[in-house]
Amino acid sequence: MSSDAPEEFRPGAGIAAEIQNARIEQEMEQSYIDYAMSVIAGRALPDVRDGLKPVHRRILYAMDQAGVSSRSSHRKSSSIVGETMGDYHPHGDSAIYDALARMAQDFSMRYPLVDGQGNFGSVDGDPPAAMRYTEARMAPIAEELLDDIEKDTVDFQSNYDDRKQEPVVLPSSFPNLLVNGSSGIAVGMSTNIPPHNLGEVIDATVELIENPEATVEDLMEHVKGPDFPTGANIVGRNAVHKAYKTGRGRVRVRAEFEVDEDEENIVITELPYQENKARLIERIADNVNDGTIEGIRDLRDESDRDGIRVVVELKRGANADVVKNQLLEHHLESTFGVINLALVDGQPRVLTLKETLAEYLDHRRDVVRRRSEYELNEAEERAHILEGRLKALDNIDDVVATIRNSESRDDAKAALRGEMVVEVEDRELQTFDFSEAQADHIVAMQLGSLTSMEAEEIETEYEDVQARIDRLNEILSDADELDAVIESELLEIKDEYADDRRTSFIEDTGTVTHEDLIAEEDVVVVVSEDDYIKRMPLDTFRAQHRGGKGIIGTDLKEGDNVSSVFVASTHDYLLYFTNHGQVYKLKTYQIPEMSRTARGKSAVNLLELDDGEEITAVVNTTDIEDETDKFLTMVTRNGYVKRTSVEKFQNILSTGIIATKLDDGDELADVEVTDGEHDLILASKQGMAIRFDEDDVRAMGRSARGVRGMKLEGDDELVGVAAVDEELHDWVLTVTENGYGKRTNIGNYRPQSRNGKGLIDIKTNERNGAVCAMETVRYGDHLFVMSKSGQIMRTPVEDISTVGRNTMGVIVMEMDDGDYVASVDVHRVTDADDEAVEADADAAAGE
Known part of the structure; x- marks a missing residue:
């Protein structure tokens, strides 16, 4: 056999003896864990002791060893990066320079550790100039991190090639982790620690020294919250408290701005931490162009070395509050997710404020x-x-x-x-x-x-x-x-x-909702029998003298009729009571805004009304907010009356809830907010009215039917209920189906016992028709009358004659043949008209 022939393979001999069998899943698991821990400990997470990641620690130590102190001249950044990479951190010059540049940015670091000279980037997202163009040296406060390092204060370890020694951690004369914060993404975990005010953190540390039993709440007497280098405002304190107590929280940060209504602009002077100013302005411009934000005419960036100044110029007549809220919802508010994760004894831990200190x-x-x-x-x-x-x-x-x-x-x-x-x-x-x-x-x-x-x-x-x-x-x-x-x-x-706090606290009024993006104004809401609904600005309908025909208020499809009309603010929460005894809750602004000649949109997605179910009464929740001693008083067509505490209507489902129990053939006719201290007046279709003490009707639950309020003769039925407050109201206003109406002094209605026949309120006949509504009114109220065909008439109540009870009244709104009054609502004029109202009242009193 030739000597060049390969040796015979023998198991267990030579290299084969070094081979070990292993399960692949175990090997992969262990290898991944080793890799993850290497990233966690060696790259991404700061050490709780000095608040630095390895790259930052090595940069500062390399500068210290090279004599690049705060008292020396600036050194080229490329030189510092080179020495750091060559001696301590062999991971590429770009990563080292990025870390060096961030330590020099006063908009990234609350207390910059590097004194930079040259272009180190900007809040517009501009990158730093190349390292060969910039220079740097240690900032004075950075030397406090290295102070006494030569006195065997910390452990050292060999660098990557065993040529030199590097510190495992810096002595750190102040709690840098909290002071400058940190952020990083490791394998399966991340950290995001906000910066804080140096003076506050030191005061809290001293407190913990003097009182080791101090709680997080005690320490928060000193550390008010994060203190971002870019200032801005923290919205509320609850999220900050949670972050300090648990190590995690979501802090809302809002830009600092002021609304100058005289100049018709909004001026932004401080941005949330880590917000890119150029991209912010670009996003606002995009939203203006696509119609998401309305009312902005121009955007100008007037920022300079002295600070940020972004001017949002408004269109003439634009609602500044609405534009402000639109900017807040989309651009001027951000969330800083606090994750106080740091290395403790080489292991990652989420720490509370006290544990960190x-x-x-x-x-x-x-x-x-x-x-x-x-x-x-x-x-x-x-x-x-x-x-x-x-x-x-x-x-x-x-x-x-x-x-x-x-x-x-x-x-x-x-x-x-x-x-x-x-x-x-x-x-x-x-x-x-x-x-x-x-x-x-x-x-x-x-x-x-x-x-x-x-x-x-x-x-x-x-x-x-x-x-x-x-x-x-x-x-x-x-x-x-x-x-x-x-x-x-x-x-x-x-x-x-130490210096003054830059970030302020403002009251948490809740996140910007859709309501904040809608201008607050009074509107007229129209609902038809076929469940079409819409809203129109109140000023669409100017006040007219009585006797007119009004103007078209809606375009009804064939066979449809108006069922109700009422006036409300776009920001009001309204309770909608139906003839079936159900109640629904809806914000006015959720009703689509349309023109007078529009039909409206189907209400099926807003109010889940059954066939034949119509809205018969609307209650504004602003009248009952925080009023647990008030009641909703309801009357039915068959003469029943019931009072139920407003507390029973706190949780109304989207599908509605029962407001009152009804007998077969009976319907809910009207609802009034009462306080239990005044009389009630009930009015019937045939012109009768009864006044009695509200206490005659005991408070009941929602599922109760109620008690008899008025004895009705023949086919008569109740049409309305009103509260009587003689200090607030002047008259009882009655409107009939054929457009007639009258005012009668409240004193003409003497109190009597419940369940009586009552007194004549108005004469009803073929000329004026049956009663369709009754309200108690005062000077300054405006009456809105809407016909079945969709005509709307607005008139001051003072235009309607004051007469006795046993009369037919005067014409309020002229009706076409076959048309009749479908719904009536009374609205108090705005404060801007108060002087005119008072003048009219004085004139009337003189007459």
């Missing part, structure tokens, strides 16, 4: 202890040398003779140590027992140090060193003294570097 304090105690031990060793060594010098000075003649008569330096040192004897002819020399260090020092002494002044200085220095030794021993033996040193040093840093 406690971990820092443990580190700082270790640093100060190790520094004190180092300084104690140095002081004891110096004291030992000084003791030798003092002893030598006391025996200077013999010491000098011993050294002069020695054959060599080594012999002199040996003689001083007492290891040999030096012979002198004229006298016997004293023997000494100096230590080796003392002997070395004495032999190296200069003759000038033998003067009396030098001796005095040595004695003074020795006393000072002894005092220093005593102090260091005190610090090392007493934990309270060690904490006092830490506290003192922290307060010195606070005095040197």
